[in-house]
Amino acid sequence: MNVPEDLRYTPDHEWVRADGEEGVVGITAYAADQLGDVVFVELPATGTRLSAGASFGAIESVKTASDLFAPLAGEVLAVNDALSTQPELVNSDPYGDGWMLRVRIDDPGSIDRLEDAAAYRTRIEAA
Amino acid sequence: MSYGPHTADDRDRMLAALGIGSVEALFEDIPAPMRSAGLELPPPMAELDLARRMSELAGRNRVDLASFLGAGVYRHYIPAAVDEILSRGEFYTAYTPYQPEISQGTLQTIYEYQSLIAELTRLGVVSASHYDGATATAEAALMAIRATGRDRILASRAIHRHYLDATRTYLDRGSLHLEELPTTVDGTTDLDALERALGDRQHPVAGVLLGQPNLFGLLEPMGAAAELAHAAGALFVAVVEPVSLAVLAAPGEYGADIAAGEGQPLGIAPQYGGPYLGLLASTEALMRQVPGRLVGETRDLDGRRAFVMTLRAREQDIRREKAASNICTNQALCALAATVYLATIGPHGLRDVAAMGAARARELEGALAAAGAARVHGAAYLNEFAIRVPDAERVHARLLEQDVLAGLPLGRWYPDDDTLRDALLVCATEVTTSEEIARFAAALREVLR
Amino acid sequence: MSHGPGGVSLVEASLAGAATAVEEARPGPAGRAAVGATLQPTLAELSRPGRGGGKVPHPPKDALDGIPADARRVSPLALPELNEPEVVRHLVNLSHLNYSVDTGFYPLGSCTMKYNPKVNEWAARLAGFAGLHPLAPDALAQGTLELMHELQGALAEIGGMHAVTLQPAAGAQGELTGILMIRAYHRARGDTERSQVIVPDSSHGTNPATASMAGYETLTVRSASDGGVDLEALRSALGPRTAAVMLTNPSTLGLFERRIEALLEVVHDAGALAYMDGANMNAVLGRFRPGDAGFDVMHFNLHKTFSTPHGGGGPGAGPVACVERLAPYLPGPLVIRDPDGRYRLERSDERPTAIGRVRAYQGNVGVLVRAYAYIRAHGGTGLREVSADAVLAANYLRERVGTAYELPYGGPCKHEFVASARNLRAASGVRTLDVAKRLIDHGFHPPTIYFPLIVEEGLLIEPTETETLETLDAFAEAMLAIAREAHDDPQRVLAAPTTAPVRRLDEASAARRPELRWRPMVGRETPCPT
Known part of the structure; x- marks a missing residue:
């Protein structure tokens, strides 16, 4: 299962690609695989405040639905509008075209509290 | 009488396979103190005796009166083909179509139902149905609350009382509010009051609900109400009667975001209250807020067109709380x-049903006015209206003695309203005959004398 | 009995004997199909302008003169135009695409797909019942009121409860009614801090959804390894904020809650009330009465336990029964028998503590008529026998299916049991979904799958009491044959079904880009292809 080294991860299977004060958020290939065919992604409006660990949206597959949890506190700068017509991008390219949010991170240091690739890989291998 | 097929030998074979001597062994997991020894119910009946009992009970109901009672449930002619199809075991003994490969009959008929109601309402998304008009109305209010993120519903007091009661029950969770809008002397919803209620910026409104026709049978200014609702950022919910949509403006035409209503007039017998058909339709923008089942078109692995329950992830078995x-x-x-x-x-045919009801109702209005009972309200109506009589309950009871069911005494539902305390709500449909109308008018003249 | 071209119904096949039936069930030119084979066009595609008519007389030309112009419909009424023979043929042909109790065995766990007696259908259609207006004065409704009064009493007896409302339209609405009654009870005592409802992780999805609808927060407690509710987990979840605990007994795993006494004791010790989801009452009629055990309120599913037909997904009915302390809160109107022997609906001022109505009128009375007929046909002794036979059949089937599938929980089961295809998946990659689809090729409706959620690769199998031993054996043989196929020829199972009118569907595309009605239609001049 693809777990890119340059990302940080949550136990709820979101990833963050941080670049200074900004970050991009999505869900991992493992999560997309567990969900199966993604059919709908509900994302917040631009400008929404995120608090770490709180639900920011939901993702639905044919037979299940899950909440999406914010990895970090911050503000939504942009959402991936392509997902509204092509939710399958989450399955086909979870770390690329299947991204969900671009956020301004309140505390760039908080990224270090998330799991690195090795820790996340260990987690999903144990599941 | 039992429908079980097992012979004593069958039971013995099953018990032997399980290595037990008696079926009682399978109930030993019920703690002894709470094990029940049996039920105090009447003894079993043979089918003949049961059929007799059921006929006797049905015979104790009276359904042979000249009836002018509507108030949300209407007598219509039901083509014989309807019950013939409903009686097919392949339809009525099937379960929810969770296995689409062997449920295309149910799935396609639901898809056709959604399409037909979409055309009637001119709204693009139609739920596979709710319990009845009351719960569909309540669900429409909750949809408006979810879609707007607001917590306040305004509903005309001239919506069916049971629908308002059920909506109040569904909204009774502490944080949600339902306010009733008054009516004017002509019997329609007071738009000035609506505008004032919408103007409270401290407490923005999620949805505005009006009936069309309203409970009094009157035609509401739906377009104007919808505009007011939208100007305040609220959704507009039309509570409709489906047959009337053949001739009255469709909810989608006057900008309703949601239509709810009772589908009973579309081929369903009154049955003392149900089962009925909760109509719920919305614009496509609200598709993911629609509660309950939806059926959609898709393809199978070989590319054949087929139908399937879809957007399932909104539903309780997946989403739970x-x-x-x-x-x-x-x-x-x-x-x-x-x-x-x-x-x-x-x-x-549907236009004819709606228009014939209107024609019969005008005939009824004329006959009752000649007998001394004029209409209560001034607004236009389709096929139901209220008349004023002194002491409506007494008049109603006296007419019942003469086998005339003179509608609904509105004082029962509006005890505090002076104009409605002495009102009877009466209706006519295509099955109402001129003879019945004449009988009603003659009996009324006698009672009012 | 009816079936599609070349099809042989399961009942006929099962009469031929189990071993033969399974041989015949193998797909191929000689195989039997679960349902008919011919897909149908839509009504819109069949429509031709000018067809149909003649059902009702034409109104006078001026019929609508009283309707103001701005209230009239402007857009065309683009409904399909068809003549009656076409409509009937269309729908009969569609019916052939359905699997149903009348055409075959329907072992859906938690759904109780028993036979739907025909005399009940006949009775519900009697003009005296069907034609009665819901607002008819009591004097005109004495027959139906008597029936409802008797049914209230019978359900109270079966539940060991004090009083019953027949109003809820379905089990889920019964749940909502019960939870709202519990809230009214707490409120009336000034006990307003209770904001949580506890459900086990094996519960029906309606339980937590109901709690949310009533404005409660849901707490989920885990099941113990034996499938029952974990007493310690429940104890630690309970507290001064707990309003109610919703339990299903027998549970959704088909097991009687052996710790039920202790569970109910800790619930009540916390000041909470106990709701029982009565979906599984078919297992315990005349053998376990929830009220005797200490449950406070419950619903019945008349469409499960009392044989009213499922109708392709409804209507059902979900009457609610409760103990005396909750009776003040039942939604009105109840049916009352006056001292003079006449029946009437309760007036709204007689019991002002009632919660508001949950729907219009008196309930799904047409369904109540059928359930009443079922209860009268069986009597108390017959209902007890229903449960004995349902439980015996389930245990017998469990024994047979268990030779090839895992049984995650010990027996005896009640009216249904859980099996798992985890072993098949590990050995061959064949999953429960594939087993289910392959059963279609063997002529059977699949069991409930992937429920309860806590069972990996779960199959919930409920035979009911109305299936012959031959049918049970034929189903067991099909399950065993599929297990063998999974081992010998997994591709065959993975490709199933191949004998149904359609193969597996693209559900993802259906949900991503929903097509929920004929297109183009709304907004077009005419719906019909020319």
Whole structure:
């Protein structure tokens, strides 16, 4: 299962690609695989405040639905509008075209509290 | 009488396979103190005796009166094909179509139902049905609350009382508010009051609900109400009667975001209250807020067109506490009745049903006015209206003695309203005859004398 | 009995004997199909302008003169135009695409797909019942009121409860009614801090959804390894904020809650009330009465336990029964028998503590008529026998299916049991979904799958009491044959079904880009292809 080294991860299977004060958020290939065919992604409006660990949206597959949890506190700068017509991008390219949010991170240091690739890989291998 | 097939030998074979001597061994997991020894119910009956008992009970009801009672449930002619199709075991003994490969009959008929109701309402998304008009109305209010993120509903007091009661029950969770809008002397919803209520910026409104026709049978200014609602950022919900949509403006035409209503007039017998058909339709923008089942078109692996329950992730069995509603079933068989009804009666037939009801109602209005009972309200009506009589309950009871069911005494539902305390709500449909109207008028003249 | 071209119904096949039936069930030119084979066009595609009509007389030309112009419909009424023979043929052909109790065995766990007696259908259609207006004065409704009064009493007896409302339209609405009654009870005592409802992780999805609808927060407690509710987990979840605990007994795993006494004791010790989901009452009629055990309120599913037909997904009915302390809160109107022997609906001022109505009128009375007929046909002794036979059949089937599938929980089961295809998946990649689809090729409706959620690769199998031993054996043989196929020829199972009118569907595309009605239609001049 693809777990890119340059990302940080949550136990709820979101990833963050941080670049200074900004970050991009999505869900991992493992999560997309567990969900199966993604059919709908509900994302917040631009400008929404995120608090770490709180639900920011939901993702639905044919037979299940899950909440999406914010990895970090911050503000939504942009959402991936392509997902509204092509939710399958989450399955086909979870770390690329299947991204969900671009956020301004309140505390760039908080990224270090998330799991690195090795820790996340260990987690999903144990599941 | 039992429907079980097992012979003593069958039971012995099953017990032997399980290595037990008696079926009682299978109930030993019930703690002894709470094991029940049996039920105090009447003894079993043979089918003949049961049929007799059921006939006797049905015979104790009286359904042979000249009836002018509507108030949300209407007598209509039901083409014979409707019950013929409903009686097919392949439809009525099937379960929810969770296995689409062997449920295309139910799935396609629901899809056809959704399409037919979409055309009637001119709204693009139609739920596979709710329990009845009351719960569909309540669910429409909850949809408006979810879609707007607001917590306040304004509903005309001239919506069916049971619908308002059920909506109040569904909204009674502490944080949600339902306010009733008053009516004017002409019997329609007071738009000035609506505008004032919408103007409270401290407490923005999620949805505005009006009936069309309203409970008094009157035609509401739906377009104007919808504009007011939208100007305040609220959704507009039309509570409609489906047959009337053949001739009255469709909710989608006057900008309603949601239509709710009772589908009983579409080929379903009154049955003392149900099962009926909760109509719920919305614009496509609200598709993911629609509670309950939806059926959609898709393809199978070989590319054949097929139908399947879709957007399932909103539903309780997947979403559990986060579901849009706890609704699990729909009223599939009643939706099938509506489908067969609309398919057999056709667009011209449905217009004829609606227009004939209007014609009979005007005939009724004239006859009752001549007998001394004038209309209560001034607004236009379709096929139901209120008349004023002194001491409506007494008049109603006296007419009943003469086998005339003179509608509904409105004082029962509006005890505090002076104009309605002495009002009878009466209706006519295409099955009402001139003879029945004459009988009603003659008896009324006698009673009022 | 009816079936599609070349099809042989399961009942006929099962009469031919189990071993033969399974041989015949193998797909191929000689195989039997679960349902008919011919897909149908839509009504819109069949429509031709000018067809149909003649059902009702034409109104006078001036009929609508009283309707103001701005209230009239402007857009065309683009409904399909068809003549009656076409409509009937269309729908009969569609019916052939359905699997149903009348055409075959329907072992859906938690759904109780028993036979739907025909005399009940006949009775519900009697003009005296069907034609009665819901607002008819009591004097005109004495027959139906008597029936409802008797049914209230019978359900109270079966539940060991004090009083019953027949109003809820379905089990889920019964749940909502019960939870709202519990809230009214707490409120009336000034006990307003209770904001949580506890459900086990094996519960029906309607339980937590109901709690949310009533404005409660849901707490989920885990099941113990034996499938029952974990007493310690429940104890630690309970507290001064707990309003109610919703339990299903027998549980959704088909097991009687052996710790039920202790569970109910800790619930009540916390000041909470106990709701029982009565979905599984078919296992315990006349053998376990929830009220005797200490449950406070419950619902019945008349469409499960009392044989009213499922109708392709409804209507059902979900009457609610409760103990005396909750009776003040039942939604009105109840049916009352006056001292003079006449029946009437309760007036709204007689019991002002009632919660508001949950729907219009008196309930799904047409369904109540059928359930009443079923209860009268069986009597108390017959209902007890229903449960004995349902439980015996389930245990017998469990024994047979268990030779090839895992049984995650010990027996005896009640009216249904859980099996798992985990072993098949590990050995061959064949999953429960594939087993289910392959059963279609063997002529059977699949069991409930992937429920309860806590069972990996779960199959919930409920035979009911109305299936012959031959049918049970034929189903067991099909399950065993599929297990063998999974081992010998997994591709065959993975490709199933191949004998149904359609193969597996693209559900993802259906949900991503929903097509929920004929297109183009709304907004177009005419719906019909020319």
